[in-house]
Every structure is written in C-alpha cells, then in structure tokens.
C-alpha cells in the first residue's frame with residue numbers, strides 16, 4: 086500500500102500532502118483540492134482501484150476546515166484507500182467528480198445539501214436530499230446547526246427533466262404508493278406503453294439519522310443503526326459495530342464472529358425469500374406468493390425463538406453478540422433450517438415450471454454490466470449483471486474467511502437473473518448457517534468494551550442482502566462520535582432503476598422494482 | 611398443476627387462530643418491559659440505558675418525591691434496560707397487546723419517596739441523567755404545518771360511535787408510510803400471509819385513500835412526508851379512523867429530536883388508536899385494529 090503513496094507522489098509531487106495508516110486496512114492520503122479529479126481518475130483508471138463512495142465532514146472545530154473523504158478499494162488486496170481533501174476558508178467549492186465517475190452524482194449533491202459545499206462543474210446541481218421547502222443557507226450537517234430548532238418551510242419548486250414530443254405523456258407516481266411500500270416519487274415519460282424516461286425523486290423518508298448518531302453512546306448508536314432499514318437491521322448494526330471495533334483496534338471473540346455470520350445469513354434468507362415472493366405476487370401467481378410468504382413467516386418465528394425479535398434486533402452489540410446460542414437452540418436451528426430448505430425447494434421447483442411467470446420475468450428490466458460499473462451498483466443486482474463481487478469473499482469480515490461458500494453470478498441482468506442470484510444465495514446461506522453453527526468455537530460471545538479513542542476514524546462494512554453497506558465513524562477530542570456516515574446499498578443502487586426500466590412497458594415497472602427491492606429508508610436515512 | 615395440488619395438500623391449513631386477550635406470542639418473544647414495583651427502588655439507573663424517552667425520572671425536591679415513568683409509546687423494545695437494573699426489577703415476558711386510545715394510558719408511573727431512593731447505592735440523580743421530554747399525555751395535533759388543509763369537520767366531531775357500528779364487519783385500510791424504517795411495513799405485509807390471513811376478518815388493504823375507512827400510519831412523520839400524509843388523510847371520506855402504528859408513529863421513537871422529523875402522527879393528523887411496538891408484531895397490529903373498531907374492549 087505504501088507503494089501507492091509513492092506512485093501518487095511521483096505523479097502529483099507536493100500536492101500529496103501526507104499519508105497515514107489509520108487502521109489496519111485503511112490508508113488515508115491527504116491531497117490538495119485541485120488534484121482530486123486527476124488523482125481519483127488515476128486510482129481508478131491506471132491502478133484499477135474501485136471508487137466506493139464519497140462523503141463530507143465538518144471538522145472546523147478540530148482542524149478549521151471541512152473534509153471530503155473519497156473511499157477506494159482494491160479488488161484483490163484487502164485494503165482501502167481514503168483520499169482526504171480539505172475545503173477551507175471562504176472558498177467552499179470543490180471540483181465535481183461526477184462528469185468522470187457518474188456514481189459520484191448523488192453523493193456530491195448530498196454534500197451540497199447537507200454541508201453547503203459546492204460541487205463545481207456538477208452536471209445536475211439540483212437539490213437531492215432536502216426538498217424545495219427547506220430554506221436556503223441552512224445546512225443541517227454543519228456543527229453549528231441547531232438540531233431541535235424548528236426549521237421554517239419556504240416556497241420552492243423542483244423542476245423535473247422533461248421529454249417532449251408527439252404522444253409523449255408523463256405519469257407521476259407517489260410519494261404515497263398503492264401497495265404497502267415505502268414512499269418515493271417516480272415520474273415516467275412514456276409513448277404508448279413503452280417507458281422513454283424515468284426520473285426518481287426520493288428522500289421523502291429522510292430522518293437525519295447520521296446527525297442523530299452524533300454524540301450517542303455506542304449501544305444507542307446501534308439501536309439507531311438497526312432502524313436505518315428495518316429488514317436489514319443486522320447488516321447495518323454489524324457494519325456500525327465493526328466500525329466501532331476497528332476504531333478501537335479491538336477484536337471480538339471468535340465465537341461472536343461465527344454468531345454474527347448466523348444472524349447475517351438468517352437475515353439474508355428472509356429478505357431474499359420475500360423478494361422472490363414479491364415478484365411472484367406481482368405477476369399474480371397467488372399460489373407461489375402464498376407459499377413463500379408462509380415460509381418467510383416460519384423464518385421470522387425462528388428468528389424470534391432464537392433472539393426474541395422477529396427482525397433479529399438487539400443482538401449485535403459493540404464487543405460481540407448479546408446472547409449466546411445454547412446447544413439446544415443449535416439443534417433446533419439446524420432442524421428448522423432443514424425443514425425450511427425442503428419447503429423452499431419444493432416451491433421453487435413448482436415456480437420454475439410456470440410459464441406465465443417465466444414469460445414476465447425473462448428479458449424484463451435488463452441492466453447492462455457497463456451501467457452497473459459506471460454507477461457503482463452492488464449486491465445481487467450487480468451479480469445478476471455479471472459483476473463478480475461480494476464483500477464476504479473479497480474483504481472478509483466476521484467469520485467468513487473460515488467458511489466455504491459460492492458467489493452466484495449471472496450475466497443477463499434481467500429480472501430472472503436477479504431472482505436466480507437471490508435463490509442461489511438462499512441455498513448458500515443455508516449451508517453457511519449449518520457450517521457456522523456446527524463449526525463454532527467454544528468460548529464467550531461478548532467482551533467488555535473500551536471507551537472510544539479520541540480523534541480516530543474507521544470503516545465498517547458488510548455485504549448486506551441488498552449489497553455493500555458501509556459505516557464510517559469518526560470521534561472528536563473527547564472520544565464521542567463526531568460523524569457517522571452511512572453508505573447503504575440502496576443509495577448506490579437506486580439510480581440503476583432509471584436504466585432498468587427503459588423500453589420496458591409501464592405495467593412491468595412493479596416487477597422490475599420488486600426484483601431490485603431497494604430500501605427507501607436506507608437510501609434516504 | 612398436479613404439483614401445486616400436492617403441495618397444497620401437504621401444507622394443509624396454515625392459518626393460526628387469533629383471539630384478542632388470549633393469543634400469545636411464539637416462544638422466545640421479548641415483548642415489552644415490565645417493572646415489578648415491589649423490587650424497584652427508583653434508583654433511576656435504567657433511565658440512562660434507555661435510547662428513547664420511554665424511561666425517565668422526575669424529581670421534586672420540595673415534596674421529596676420521585677416519579678419513574680415507563681412509556682410504552684416511546685419504547686422500542688430493545689431490552690437494554692433489563693441487564694442494567696441491579697434489582698432485577700425489569701423483565702421482558704412477551705407482552706404485546708398494548709394498543710390504546712390515548713397516550714396517557716400507555717404511560718405507567720411509579721411514585722417513590724426521594725429520600726428513600728437516595729439510600730440505594732445505585733441512586734442516580736436526575737441531573738446526571740440525559741435530558742428527556744417528560745410525558746405530556748395527548749398532544750394537540752393542530753401544531754402541524756398543514757393543519758389549515760383540514761376542515762373543521764374533520765378536527766371536531768368525529769362521530770366515533772357511529773363509525774364503529776358502520777365498520778362492524780368489513781374494514782378497508784389504507785397504509786401510509788410516513789417515513790418508517792420499513793420494519794413496520796414488513797409486519798403489516800406479514801398480516802396478509804397465510805398464517806395471519808387478515809382477510810378472514812373482513813379486513814382489506816386498499817390502494818386508494820378514497821376507498822379507505824382507516825389509515826394505518828407508520829413512521830415518525832418526516833418533514834418531507836407531512837404534506838403527503840395530511841393530503842392522504844383529507845382524501846379519506848368521513849367518518850374515518852387513524853391508527854398510529856409503531857413507536858415512531860406515536861412519538862417519533864428513536865428518531866425523536868431530529869431536524870427532519872415532525873415526531874409523531876398526532877402532530878399532523880388526529881389519531882384514534884396508538885399501537886406500541888418497534889415493530890409491533892402482527893398479532894399486536896390486529897389487536898390495535900380491533901380496538902379501533904371497538905370489537906374488543908381496551909385493557910386497563
């Protein structure tokens with residue numbers, strides 16, 4: 086990794102202002118603002134690193150400036166590089182990366198809204214997170230923003246992109262939808278039945294979660310993390326707990342690592358099962374949907390029996406896993422998983438022979454590999470489009486390094502591929518749970534934690550059911566949480582849907598949407 | 611086709627019976643905290659461990675009085691308070707039928723003599739505990755930004771009794787997510803699975819508020835969803851019922867105090883029944899719906 090710094094220094098000279106190994110896997114490199122675009126492009130284009138995400142932080146009370154953090158990873162080395170840029174003084178602009186790396190689009194707009202820093206040269210600088218009735222000049226993520234003062238509403242207008250032409254009409258949908266799903270706005274432009282353009286407008290459920298986490302103690306932070314996206318409670322809590330643990334340079338007991346795998350995989354199974362069931366329901370195959378819903382309920386009851394919570398909440402704590410699993414529960418778990426697997430298997434066999442289902446899902450909602458790469462898509466969606474990537478294997482955490490599993494990858498990128506990826510992952514998860522439960526070392530599952538170290542930062546990451554989920558936590562001088570960044574997989578994946586629906590017919594939108602099953606709350610936070 | 615039939619026969623009838631006041635949660639479910647008054651010394655340690663406003667103390671030096679409040683409406687059922695209590699007074703026994711028509715009924719208060727409390731070595735003074743907002747009981751909803759959009763009729767006489775007789779046998783519900791984490795949605799969706807099969811009670815989830823008799827609202831009402839919620843409410847034909855589902859919807863839950871949330875459904879529209887849980891399990895939601903309909907009597 087030190088090599089990277091040398092290469093960068095050779096190329097950019099003294100505009101590389103320093104480097105520092107923040108944690109075992111994170112190298113921070115401080116660079117001057119004006120070279121951020123060439124440096125980022127160099128890392129991606131020449132050194133073949135992957136750009137993951139970028140975020141801001143307000144460090145004015147510590148170093149007198151704002152910071153921007155650009156996170157990169159290597160494919161084949163388990164290391165992360167974070168470029169840090171200072172935004173200082175009167176000039177609150179920074180060069181926009183979006184024209185070169187489109188996946189920076191939303192992230193830069195988010196920084197504009199929440200920190201009031203301006204992305205110079207951004208192709209689409211409209212508001213994103215805060216809607217039009219939020220007053221100008223008020224930036225909630227700045228440290229001098231007063232959290233509990235009531236913010237007045239102002240008049241404002243959001244301008245949608247328009248497609249014009251003969252016979253083109255617009256269909257606005259949402260924010261309140263017809264089914265029991267979360268709120269968000271979709272605007273279709275279509276000619277006849279075919280969709281010419283879709284523009285999504287989200288952040289209706291923006292709750293200021295990252296800001297709420299500031300100053301919280303670790304157990305309360307994890308309570309909040311579990312509620313970023315309810316069906317991904319374990320994934321978010323694990324990512325946050327790992328960030329805290331890395332920040333303290335602290336290892337959790339091996340047994341806890343295995344227990345975390347069990348919990349994470351239990352969550353993956355019920356999520357994927359619900360997604361498959363959702364698609365089946367949307368194509369109106371009632372039998373399949375009912376069977377899958379029944380199996381899902383069995384899983385939720387299993388969750389409850391093991392952890393006391395149907396969503397597996399409250400288990401992941403800073404320092405390990407709260408409740409250990411008894412031998413009795415182990416036996417029960419293995420037995421139940423076995424039963425559920427048979428049940429799932431039978432249902433899937435039936436589904437795959439129903440032509441009315443296959444008809445609707447084959448070649449529907451295709452996302453090309455290039456689009457996924459350019460927009461930074463992750464998770465089952467990426468794997469269904471031929472991107473072979475899984476953090477469990479590529480950057481192993483918890484006990485994944487010691488377990489054997491396959492990462493299913495399909496090439497077509499349509500609804501069918503996404504369903505197939507999820508189904509195969511369910512089978513892998515059954516296996517993983519079995520292996521983790523039987524191979525679990527004896528010992529304690531939780532250890533006494535230490536107070537957070539002051540002025541440190543760390544990254545935690547998890548391959549959640551929806552894809553890569555990152556939590557980045559930084560502490561202030563007193564060891565309190567000063568910034569909590571949540572990069573949820575849905576935030577990375579939502580822009581993909583605008584491409585997935587193109588040239589599909591409007592009635593197929595629900596199926597496509599369901600096959601991606603993105604979280605609105607995880608995205609909006 | 612044959613396989614479908616075979617599977618159907620194999621599975622048989624999966625639906626579980628549901629009887630308010632008598633149904634129990636499946637094994638292991640934690641449910642809501644219960645404080646055993648005989649064991650509790652009022653030391654206040656649990657208040658620190660509570661991530662929301664569910665547990666709090668209020669001291670009155672002049673009257674030598676301390677009150678411990680347990681508000682189910684704010685509780686997120688995290689069970690962090692259980693291991694903290696040095697006297698084993700807090701337990702989680704799977705209690706979930708908690709829905710109630712008013713917030714007052716959801717708050718338990720335990721009175722103590724302050725000087726007695728101080729004798730306990732675990733005593734924690736109110737000053738050293740995090741600042742929380744004390745339970746105020748029901749709020750007036752008209753504080754909302756969009757209250758002018760609601761007509762007087764909707765705010766005033768609610769014809770409640772008539773509602774209940776009208777909706778005796780069939781009920782159409784429109785679910786509105788006002789910024790939830792999707793945990794509550796997940797459980798509401800589960801109501802339609804073969805185990806709970808909510809349709810057998812004549813309950814349907816409908817797509818349009820114009821067809822609905824009841825709004826089932828989740829989430830802390832984010833600033834950016836408030837207008838949509840008020841508009842949806844206004845679109846429901848009177849008489850109508852509103853159920854605030856989950857601790858977020860009751861008082862903001864874990865998101866209380868954020869710049870981006872209003873902090874409870876009743877700050878934007880009037881609420882008939884409050885339904886604690888994070889998320890409430892499907893049986894608890896059913897109980898809440900029946901309570902709103904008046905088909906079950908509320909518990910003491």
Ligand code: SF4
Pocket residue numbers: 312315789790791792793794828829830855856857858859863864887888889890
């Ligand atoms: S009450 Fe709990 S489960 Fe329901 S929306 Fe709020 S945080 Fe999520």
